[in-house]
Amino acid sequence: MIMNKQEFLTYAGLQTQTLEHWLEQRWLIPDQTGVGANFSDMDVARARLIGNLQTDLGVNDEGVDIILHLLDQLHGLRRVLDKMHKDL
Amino acid sequence: MTNPYEILGVAPTASSADIQKAYRKLAKTLHPDLNPGDKAAEEKFKEVVGAYDLLGDAEKRKRFDDGEIDATGAERPPQHFYRDFATSDHAHPYTNNSGFADFLDGDDALAELLRRSERARANRRGQDLHYRLPIDFVESITGANKRLTLPDGGTLDVTIPPGMVDGQILRLRGKGAPGTGTGGHGDALIEVEIVPDRRFTREGDDISLEVPISLTEAVLGGRIRVPTPTGDVTMTVPKGSNTGTTMRLRGKGAPRRDGGHGDQFVKLRVVLPKSPDPELEAFVSSWDKGKTFNPREDSAS
Numbered sequence: 019m020i021m022n023k024q025e026f027l028t029y030a031g032l033q034t035q036t037l038e039h040w041l042e043q044r045w046l047i048p049d050q051t052g053v054g055a056n057f058s059d060m061d062v063a064r065a066r067l068i069g070n071l072q073t074d075l076g077v078n079d080e081g082v083d084i085i086l087h088l089l090d091q092l093h094g095l096r097r098v099l100d101k102m103h104k105d106l
Numbered sequence: 107m108t109n110p111y112e113i114l115g116v117a118p119t120a121s122s123a124d125i126q127k128a129y130r131k132l133a134k135t136l137h138p139d140l141n142p143g144d145k146a147a148e149e150k151f152k153e154v155v156g157a158y159d160l161l162g163d164a165e166k167r168k169r170f171d172d173g174e175i176d177a178t179g180a181e182r183p184p185q186h187f188y189r190d191f192a193t194s195d196h197a198h199p200y201t202n203n204s205g206f207a208d209f210l211d212g213d214d215a216l217a218e219l220l221r222r223s224e225r226a227r228a229n230r231r232g233q234d235l236h237y238r239l240p241i242d243f244v245e246s247i248t249g250a251n252k253r254l255t256l257p258d259g260g261t262l263d264v265t266i267p268p269g270m271v272d273g274q275i276l277r278l279r280g281k282g283a284p285g286t287g288t289g290g291h292g293d294a295l296i297e298v299e300i301v302p303d304r305r306f307t308r309e310g311d312d313i314s315l316e317v318p319i320s321l322t323e324a325v326l327g328g329r330i331r332v333p334t335p336t337g338d339v340t341m342t343v344p345k346g347s348n349t350g351t352t353m354r355l356r357g358k359g360a361p362r363r364d365g366g367h368g369d370q371f372v373k374l375r376v377v378l379p380k381s382p383d384p385e386l387e388a389f390v391s392s393w394d395k396g397k398t399f400n401p402r403e404d405s406a407s
Binding site for chain 1: 129130133134137139140142143158186187188189190191192193198199200201202203204205206219220222223235257258259283
């Protein structure tokens with residue numbers, strides 16, 4: 019599902035201010051189109067993860083930054099591993 | 107039913123700070139997004155979240171302790187975790203290859219494999235995008251040109267071929283999301299939703315329609331105008347037509363796959379004038395044959 023900013027806020031249960039902050043931090047990178055950002059289900063799941071980290075696990079901004087960076091690397095690696103697993 | 111205190115590994119007397127601490131400790135090792143490769147973690151994590159939902163909330167915890175709600179009081183809807191998307195094949199902006207970039211420069215077999223998969227991802231086709239498009243019944247038979255307004259404000263011109271059925275999907279090649287590199291665009295998949303018409307109903311390739319006629323037209327016959335999806339046509343009502351008499355308009359139905367068209371069936375319904383008419387009453391009371399005719403004769407009663 020592709021949604022605009024307003025729909026995304028409702029769907030992910032976020033405040034505008036929070037979202038602006040996350041976008042500034044590049045924690046969320048929605049598709050940019052001529053008339054605004056397009057958010058996907060993946061962005062919703064990522065937003066939920068960030069929310070989990072901050073609220074439930076008590077991680078601060080710097081911690082979220084580091085975790086996301088490491089997670090993105092981990093997924094990059096997992097993807098390559100998966101590809102090689104299929105190729106071999 | 108598992109005891110939420112046992113799930114979190116705390117004593118029933120634990121303070122809320124202890125419960126939070128226990129939850130965080132477990133969540134760190136069980137959160138599916140922090141353990142993308144651990145399939146079993148998800149089930150356990152759900153249990154832990156359920157338990158924490160209950161015990162982390164002072165109000166709910168009290169009600170649980172008092173036996174007002176059971177451990178399932180905190181059932182959650184199924185959730186898609188980030189990990190479900192992150193390793194998928196689709197290109198996404200969060201891709202990060204710095205975890206293995208150094209291996210890419212080598213000249214061994216591993217480096218070659220890595221480079222190949224990097225290239226494949228660099229030229230990935232864009233995603234297919236799904237849309238719904240409501241059209242009128244008449245348009246579904248005759249075909250139409252429609253303009254779809256996309257969520258991003260853009261538009262998409264769609265040519266609806268004649269003879270669509272509800273739920274049919276049109277594929278517009280190259281009108282989906284952009285790909286990466288030489289991957290090209292994905293397709294736009296448009297599900298056509300047919301808004302029912304209060305006049306026409308469709309069965310297979312045939313269309314049915316009910317048309318009211320006057321008593322005069324029913325008794326004496328006549329020519330009436332009948333709507334079809336392709337415009338009005340003139341039809342002859344034979345003498346002595348009745349409610350329920352069905353007539354066929356050949357080739358006025360939906361287009362067939364093999365060329366040609368289905369038929370339109372016109373079902374007549376005799377309608378008397380709304381207000382009682384003294385002349386008609388006088389005539390009918392003087393009409394002797396009408397009094398002896400019993401349309402219920404055949405039906406067993």
